[in-house]
Amino acid sequence: MTALSVHGLHKRYGRVPVLNGVDLDVARGSVTAILGPSGCGKTTLLRIVAGFDRADAGTVTLNGTDVSSGRTVLPPDKRAIGYVAQEGALFPHLDVQANITFGLPYLTTGRRQRRDRAAALLELVSLDPSLARRYPHQLSGGQQQRVALARALARKPSLILLDEPFSSLDAALREATRTAVVATLKAENISTLLVTHDQAEALSMADHIAVMTDGRFTQTGPPQQLYARPATLGTALLLGPASTLDGTVDNGRASCPLGALPLTRHCPDGDATVVIRPEQLHLSDAGTTADTGATVIGCEFFGADTVVTVRIAGGATIRARAAGTTPYHPGRPVAVTVHGPVHAYPRQGPGSRPDDVPPADGPGSR
Numbered sequence: 001m002t003a004l005s006v007h008g009l010h011k012r013y014g015r016v017p018v019l020n021g022v023d024l025d026v027a028r029g030s031v032t033a034i035l036g037p038s039g040c041g042k043t044t045l046l047r048i049v050a051g052f053d054r055a056d057a058g059t060v061t062l063n064g065t066d067v068s069s070g071r072t073v074l075p076p077d078k079r080a081i082g083y084v085a086q087e088g089a090l091f092p093h094l095d096v097q098a099n100i101t102f103g104l105p106y107l108t109t110g111r112r113q114r115r116d117r118a119a120a121l122l123e124l125v126s127l128d129p130s131l132a133r134r135y136p137h138q139l140s141g142g143q144q145q146r147v148a149l150a151r152a153l154a155r156k157p158s159l160i161l162l163d164e165p166f167s168s169l170d171a172a173l174r175e176a177t178r179t180a181v182v183a184t185l186k187a188e189n190i191s192t193l194l195v196t197h198d199q200a201e202a203l204s205m206a207d208h209i210a211v212m213t214d215g216r217f218t219q220t221g222p223p224q225q226l227y228a229r230p231a232t233l234g235t236a237l238l239l240g241p242a243s244t245l246d247g248t249v250d251n252g253r254a255s256c257p258l259g260a261l262p263l264t265r266h267c268p269d270g271d272a273t274v275v276i277r278p279e280q281l282h283l284s285d286a287g288t289t290a291d292t293g294a295t296v297i298g299c300e301f302f303g304a305d306t307v308v309t310v311r312i313a314g315g316a317t318i319r320a321r322a323a324g325t326t327p328y329h330p331g332r333p334v335a336v337t338v339h340g341p342v343h344a345y346p347r348q349g350p351g352s353r354p355d356d357v358p359p360a361d362g363p364g365s366r
């Protein structure tokens with residue numbers, strides 16, 4: 001069952017086209033992440049779905065009812081949509097309870113009902129109900145984001161829109177808040193559209209990812225599928241860190257300075273850009289640099305793993321990830337092996353540059 005359907009959405013600001021025919025379906029109860037570089041049109045799409053802005057053409061359908069189509073444009077408060085903005089945007093002069101119950105109709109909801117509803121929602125977003133009398137400035141950033149979510153949930157929306165809701169939180173808080181928010185959305189069976197340019201957020205939170213480039217979706221699918229088979233070089237780089245090497249594809253294998261490597265997806269014969277993830281690169285001892293032509297030039301320790309930068313034969317650099325610490329420090333010669341198939345994209349033509357979109361009938365188009 002589809003909670004949200006968007007078809008043929010176009011929007012321009014002045015002469016500048018921002019959305020160029022956006023199509024998207026969000027399944028009921030699922031989390032769909034829109035992942036894309038800054039300025040590609042993510043927030044514009046969210047604002048049109050919420051009813052804050054008007055599309056120039058196209059339709060928005062919520063649970064089978066058109067809310068934006070031709071001359072019919074339902075105002076935001078008639079759409080049963082919750083919206084959580086980047087900074088949470090709580091009312092600073094209202095306490096937590098008043099913030100959460102702000103959108104509830106006064107005449108139909110008594111004081112006691114409002115207090116009970118606020119307490120229940122606080123519990124739902126894993127916050128202590130004793131916070132109800134605090135003001136936003138007395139809360140941490142993560143607590144404020146959860147109150148913002150509780151406020152969006154108060155009116156029992158069928159769809160919730162999250163616009164980079166965790167970007168202002170530090171890494172540890174972001175992860176904890178993300179987990180709590182996903183658990184809440186799943187528990188309430190709320191359909192969710194999440195806008196982010198954080199690939200880890202999209203991969204870990206979403207059931208479905210839609211990659212946006214230049215105002216249209218260039219590839220959609222489950223996170224595992226997109227990560228395994230990105231349709232363009234741009235999508236491959238958007239989905240996670242990677243080393244890129246010049247190579248040549250011949251009959252399903254890419255020859256590059258690290259060997260003749262099998263491919264994850266078809267790439268036509270000829271000059272290509274080869275994309276290798278850090279977890280695919282393994283380092284081992286080498287006698288001297290002359291043996292392998294590879295030398296460690298940098299080492300970054302992240303706690304759970306270490307990223308080692310290596311200059312390989314021909315002068316290109318690659319980044320390998322090793323669990324825990326590593327014995328390979330700058331200046332040390334190493335041997336580099338690649339595990340598993342790699343992505344390769346033609347160096348000329350559609351999809352060859354990082355910001356390219358695939359051709360209309362290409363593998364990533366819908």
Ligand SMILES: Nc1ncnc2c1ncn2[C@@H]1O[C@H](COP(=O)(O)OP(=O)(O)OP(=O)(O)O)[C@@H](O)[C@H]1O
Pocket residue numbers: 013018036037038039040041042043044045197
């Ligand atoms: N009200 C407006 N008037 C004119 N141009 C606008 C307006 N709102 C957005 N834009 C432009 O439309 C383009 C898309 O903006 P949008 O905010 O949708 O991008 P985004 O993908 O959400 O970016 P970010 O990730 O940086 O938030 C940008 O070039 C932006 O400058």
